[in-house]
Amino acid sequence: MTAHLAKRLAIALATLVLASVVVFAVLEIVPGDPARLMLGMNAGADQVEQLRMQMGLNDPLLLRYLHWAGNMLRLDFGRSYTYSVPVIDLVRERVIVSLPLAAIALILSTVIAIPIGVYSASRHGRMGDTLAMGAAQVGVAVPNFWFALLLVYVFAVWLRWVPAGGFPGWSAGVWPALKALILPAVALALPQAAILARVTRSALVEVLSEDFVRTARAKGLPYRAVLWRHALRNALLPVVTIMGLQFAFLLAGTVIIENVFYLPGLGRLVFQAITQRDLIVVESVVMLLVAAVIIVNLLVDLSYSIVDPRLRRR
Missing domain, CATH: 1.10.3720.10 (MetI-like)
Structure with missing residues (x-):
């Protein structure tokens, strides 16, 4: 029974890691600049750059993923740009x-x-x-x-x-x-x-x-x-x-x-x-x-x- 439990936990953990990679990758394959997409085509270059810095889009890809995954483990889902509140508050x-x-x-x-x-x-x-x-x-x-x-x-x-x-x-x-x-x-x-x-x-x-x-x-x-x-x-x-x-x-x-x-x-x-x-x-x-x-x-x-x-x- 212990071996079965350990096996199922390992599979669930591996699935969770793979799912996190896929979900994170979706943002990366969105055509165009994610910050520009969120702000709209009429946003100024300064606004776009500020949002890119806020979202960490200027960091290397692997570093961004590790930072995002680590925050998720701490239940820190970031801050909603639309509502200007932490995402965890919206989820609650x-x-x-x-x-x-x-x-x-x-x-x-x-x-x-x-x-x-x-x-x-x-x-x-x-x-x-x-x-x-x-x-x-x-x-x-x-x-x-x-x-x-x-x-x-x-x-x-x-x-x-x-x-x-x-x-x-x-x-x-x-x-x-x-x-x-x-x-x-x-x-x-x-x-x-x-x-x-x-x-x-x-x-x-x-x-x-x-x-x-x-x-x-x-x-x-x-x-x-x-x-x-x-x-x-x-x-x-x-x-x-x-x-x-x-x-x-x-x-x-x-x-x-x-x-x-x-x-x-x-x-x-x-x-x-x-x-x-x-x-x-x-x-x-x-x-x-x-x-x-x-x-x-x-x-x-x-x-x-x-x-x-x-x-x-x-």
């Missing part, structure tokens, strides 16, 4: 929106997907299976922003149960803040639930054909107990993998949904930084999101030993 303000949104969406996705996947697998090849997987296929095919617009029309415009957009802040109270996150979370959760339901069904169908399932049934265990206590647990490895990938996607890939619902999250921050040509914010936040994805994937790998105790001996 936005992550308290994106993180709860991703968590709620993942919970909703799991609560919806697991029962549907189990129901479909238990009726493999029958009408219930066909209908459930047909609905899941529709969920996979339909983009989440279309779900978002439909939810806004039904629940915000027509029924007026929840706000159509915006975020009042947690200082306004837990319920008003959660209420503003309900529709975005549902819009994010439905397509992800469709994917998770299909994975759950496929994994469970395969496990139900194993010998230990037939043995458990031959011993007289009820089918429901065999399905939920024995078969489902053995089918959880691919399900947990997809859940980890989904959480990483929900945390890092909410740009469209946050813009549809006008939520001040990390996705919207990246979108605004791109439109405002604030490359310092773009580079820092993208690297932070990449690191979050790598860490989530590492935690998923480590959770395999909890789901399947046989892996602890490897």
